[in-house]
Amino acid sequence: MSAADVTAPPTRRPFTGRRVRFGDVALQVVAGAAALGATVLVGLIVWKLVDGSHLAISKYGLGFVTRVAWNPVIGHELYGAGSFLFGTVITSFLALLVATPIAIGIALFLTELAPRAIQAPVTALVETLAAVPSVLIGLWGILVLGPVLRTDIEPWLHSGLGWIPLFGPPSSAGASIFTAIVVLAIMILPIVSSISRELFLGVPPELKEGALALGTTRWETVRGVVFPYARGGVAAALILGLGRAMGEAIAVTQVIGGGVGIHWNIFGTGDTLGSKVAESYQGASTNLQSASLIYLGLVLLVLSLGANIAAQVIVRRVARRHGVTRGGHA
Amino acid sequence: MSAQGLSGPGLRLDRLPQRRRVNHLMEALAWLAAAIGVAILGVVVWSVASKGWSELNLDLLTKSPIQFSLTNAPQGLSNAFAGTLVIVGLATAMALPVGILVAVYLNEFAPPPIRTGVGLVIDVLAGVPAIVVGIFVFVLLVVGHGQSAIKGAFALAILMLPFVARTTMEVLALVPNALREASLGLGVPHWRTTLSIVLPRAAGGIVTGTVLAVARVAGETAPLLFTSSIVGTQTSWNPTHALQTIPVAIFELSESPDPKDHARAWAAGFILLLFILFASLTARWLATRSARKIAGR
Numbered sequence: 001m002s003a004a005d006v007t008a009p010p011t012r013r014p015f016t017g018r019r020v021r022f023g024d025v026a027l028q029v030v031a032g033a034a035a036l037g038a039t040v041l042v043g044l045i046v047w048k049l050v051d052g053s054h055l056a057i058s059k060y061g062l063g064f065v066t067r068v069a070w071n072p073v074i075g076h077e078l079y080g081a082g083s084f085l086f087g088t089v090i091t092s093f094l095a096l097l098v099a100t101p102i103a104i105g106i107a108l109f110l111t112e113l114a115p116r117a118i119q120a121p122v123t124a125l126v127e128t129l130a131a132v133p134s135v136l137i138g139l140w141g142i143l144v145l146g147p148v149l150r151t152d153i154e155p156w157l158h159s160g161l162g163w164i165p166l167f168g169p170p171s172s173a174g175a176s177i178f179t180a181i182v183v184l185a186i187m188i189l190p191i192v193s194s195i196s197r198e199l200f201l202g203v204p205p206e207l208k209e210g211a212l213a214l215g216t217t218r219w220e221t222v223r224g225v226v227f228p229y230a231r232g233g234v235a236a237a238l239i240l241g242l243g244r245a246m247g248e249a250i251a252v253t254q255v256i257g258g259g260v261g262i263h264w265n266i267f268g269t270g271d272t273l274g275s276k277v278a279e280s281y282q283g284a285s286t287n288l289q290s291a292s293l294i295y296l297g298l299v300l301l302v303l304s305l306g307a308n309i310a311a312q313v314i315v316r317r318v319a320r321r322h323g324v325t326r327g328g329h330a
Numbered sequence: 331m332s333a334q335g336l337s338g339p340g341l342r343l344d345r346l347p348q349r350r351r352v353n354h355l356m357e358a359l360a361w362l363a364a365a366i367g368v369a370i371l372g373v374v375v376w377s378v379a380s381k382g383w384s385e386l387n388l389d390l391l392t393k394s395p396i397q398f399s400l401t402n403a404p405q406g407l408s409n410a411f412a413g414t415l416v417i418v419g420l421a422t423a424m425a426l427p428v429g430i431l432v433a434v435y436l437n438e439f440a441p442p443p444i445r446t447g448v449g450l451v452i453d454v455l456a457g458v459p460a461i462v463v464g465i466f467v468f469v470l471l472v473v474g475h476g477q478s479a480i481k482g483a484f485a486l487a488i489l490m491l492p493f494v495a496r497t498t499m500e501v502l503a504l505v506p507n508a509l510r511e512a513s514l515g516l517g518v519p520h521w522r523t524t525l526s527i528v529l530p531r532a533a534g535g536i537v538t539g540t541v542l543a544v545a546r547v548a549g550e551t552a553p554l555l556f557t558s559s560i561v562g563t564q565t566s567w568n569p570t571h572a573l574q575t576i577p578v579a580i581f582e583l584s585e586s587p588d589p590k591d592h593a594r595a596w597a598a599g600f601i602l603l604l605f606i607l608f609a610s611l612t613a614r615w616l617a618t619r620s621a622r623k624i625a626g627r
Contacts, residue, residue: 023521031435034428035444038491039451045458045466052469105363113360122364124614129371131610133549135577136378136599139584143592144377186370193367215341217353240457247459250551250577254584274461274552281555297465301458308457312450 049298055291064292065299070260070276072289079292081273081299086262088272088303091177091252092245095184100238103189107196108222123197130190138254141183142175146255149179154267168265175257177266180275183251188241195237199230202322232321236314243307247300249274273300375603382600385593390601395563395579395594407598409565413479413573417558418548420483420569421490426540428487429494430529436495437502438524449499456492460552463488468556477572482558486547493546497539501532504624534620538613545609549602551577576602 050057056064056079067080110123154170161167170176203226211221227234249272257269258279271279273296284290393406432452436445467485505528513523529536554575561574576598583595 021519021521023519027521027524028435028439031431031439034431035435035440035448037428038432038455038495039448041488041491042451042455042458044470045462048466048469049462052465052473102363102366105360106367109360109364113357114364122368124611125371126364126367128607128610129367129374131545131606132371132374133551133577133602133606135549135551135580135584136603137374139580139595139599140374140377142584143381186374189367189370215343217349219353219356220341220349222356243457247457247461249459249461250581254581274459277461277465278552278555281559294465294469297462301462304457304459304462305454308454309450312453316450 046301049294049301053291053295053298055288056295057291059288060292060295064295068260068262072285074286077286077288079289079295081296083260083262084271084273084276084296085299087177087256087270088246088274088300090266091180091184091256091270091272092242094181094266095188095245096238096242098181098185099189099192099241102185103192103241104196104234106189106193107200108226110193110197111200112218112222112226123194126190127194128190129186130194134187134248134251135254137183137187138251141179141251141255145182146174146176146179149176149182150174154178158267165264166266168263168267170267171257171269173257173269175255175269177256177268177270179255180252180270180272181266183255184245184248187248187251188245191244192237192241195240196230196234199233199237200226202233203229232314232318236311236318239307239311239314243304243311246272246307247274247304249278253278273297273303375607378596378599378603381593381596382598382603385597386600387597390594390597394565405594407574407576407579407594409561409563410574410576410579410598412565412567413558413561414548414575414577416567416569416573417479417483417486417554417575418544420480421486421547422540422544424483424487425490425494425543429491430498430536432491432495433498433502434524434529437499438520438528452492452495455488456496458488460489460550461555464553464556467553472557477556477558477560479558479569479571479573482554482573482575483569485553485557486550489550489553490543490547493543494539497542498532498536501535501539501620501624502528504535504621505531506626531624534616535624538616538620541609541613541616545606545613548609549577549606551581554578555581 060067060079064080065085066082067078068082068086069078069080070083071078106122106126110119110126114122150170154176157167158170162169207225207229208221211225212218216224252272253275256271256275258271258275259269260271263270277293277296277300280293284293387404389404390406390408391411392408393404394408396405432448436448440448463485467481467488471481471484509527509531510523513527514520518527555578558572558575559578561572566573580595580599580602583591583598586592
């Protein structure tokens with residue numbers, strides 16, 4: 001029922017007795033205004049970040065995005081997002097790399113292997129992990145996980161795999177990019193696993209049964225039927241996880257240690273776009289610094305919106321395709 | 331549907347022992363992954379609980395923190411508990427009506443193209459990082475005017491809005507169409523059908539979604555850093571001042587070098603975690619019940 005049929009031409013006497021009702025129009029206008037407001041909000045966020053960073057945008061232009069510099073000394077001020085962009089990309093991609101196999105494994109376990117009795121509790125527990133606030137994961141990361149990684153895991157990896165540039169000498173600071181990667185992996189694990197679980201549950205059972213009847217093992221069924229069927233959706237889940245990892249600021253700020261510059265040693269300290277903004281919350285010394293911090297937020301917004309929209313588009317496309325193919329089975 | 335894994339030499343019977351071994355290995359790895367997932371939750375919750383439990387006392391709730399304390403005088407975080415109640419309460423009051431209205435519009439009124447388009451926008455809004463929402467409210471309201479609890483609540487409300495709208499839409503979709511048709515068929519106007527037939531039927535599910543949204547934003551730190559973090563130590567309930575909150579307090583205490591501060595961070599974290607776990611488990615339990623009731627099964 002849309003406004004169009006309610007306001008049909010009055011020349012024909014409405015035999016249904018329908019007429020424009022004030023209540024209908026009022027509720028539709030109020031609710032429509034709320035929906036419009038939510039839509040405008042997204043545009044307003046983008047506009048306000050551009051507005052707040054115009055000082056830095058007009059001074060540095062797009063060169064800001066790749067410049068590796070953050071010097072707040074008055075008289076020598078120079079700002080750039082390069083090292084934080086690098087930090088964001090390396091932490092979020094490596095976190096995704098760590099989390100993906102575990103998340104997919106959990107989803108497969110829950111859909112293909114788990115005995116009925118433990119299926120629901122394990123699902124609930126893994127999803128509960130998503131409810132733990134980032135500041136608590138960060139607190140745990142800096143006071144419990146960080147010391148363990150620094151004294152045991154990092155020296156061990158460095159001595160064994162030190163020839164890979166990623167595993168350089170551990171920093172003495174007690175914080176590291178590696179800690180941030182582990183913390184981020186923990187945070188995106190429940191997201192990727194719960195979406196994947198739903199996708200695996202959506203695989204038509206007759207496809208799996210057909211494969212099993214051909215004599216495949218359970219793993220061969222997963223590889224040959226489940227994965228190809230869910231591929232698009234899992235890709236979207238991974239992109240969503242990546243977007244979430246890029247946008248996380250608090251937990252990363254607590255464990256990453258800070259610093260400017262590009263280096264490949266994940267046992268050293270660093271910063272991401274989000275962590276740099278978050279650690280500067282007590283104020284900037286100049287307007288240019290403040291604008292540059294907002295510019296960092298703008299870069300982060302563009303990255304995460306890009307990831308998010310890509311994921312949403314894939315999800316919708318997959319849903320449409322599966323909706324069509326599944327229509328025949330239902 | 332391509333099935334490359336099923337063709338070729340993969341299915342050879344003479345390779346069966348090897349194929350079985352691969353299968354067992356992969357099954358073992360999936361069990362391991364599930365064990366890791368549960369173990370991580372266990373370790374995090376155990377750390378917070380064991381370190382927080384021993385520090386838990388009434389002073390934490392009733393006493394204010396003392397700035398630059400050199401003595402061992404007992405201090406608490408009463409200001410943060412008060413501030414969290416005020417800010418989360420205000421945020422819920424802002425996000426809940428708007429979120430429900432958005433869902434009502436999209437599910438009951440909007441033509442399909444608008445429904446798809448605004449639905450996408452809601453999902454995009456849900457993907458805006460919390461820290462960016464904080465900067466947005468900072469630029470929009472804080473610059474030149476100063477921080478306040480209301481502005482912090484507004485930032486949290488932006489995070490709650492897509493969550494409330496999405497869960498409400500899911501619940502409204504469960505309400506059987508026959509109910510709407512019966513009501514409209516009796517001559518009840520569309521708006522009254524929506525307000526007195528559809529929404530009451532969906533109320534249980536909306537409450538569940540709200541509880542989940544509250545549990546989510548109660549632990550949010552990033553949107554408050556720029557909107558309600560520069561605070562005094564006295565306990566206040568005045569929403570026009572910047573108020574301390576539990577997540578921001580934990581964030582600040584975790585950066586402190588003083589182990590006594592860490593102890594208070596663990597204790598406050600324990601209370602926060604208890605609240606969030608309790609709320610989300612209750613909501614999960616309610617959700618399965620109310621879904622059945624709404625759909626009339």
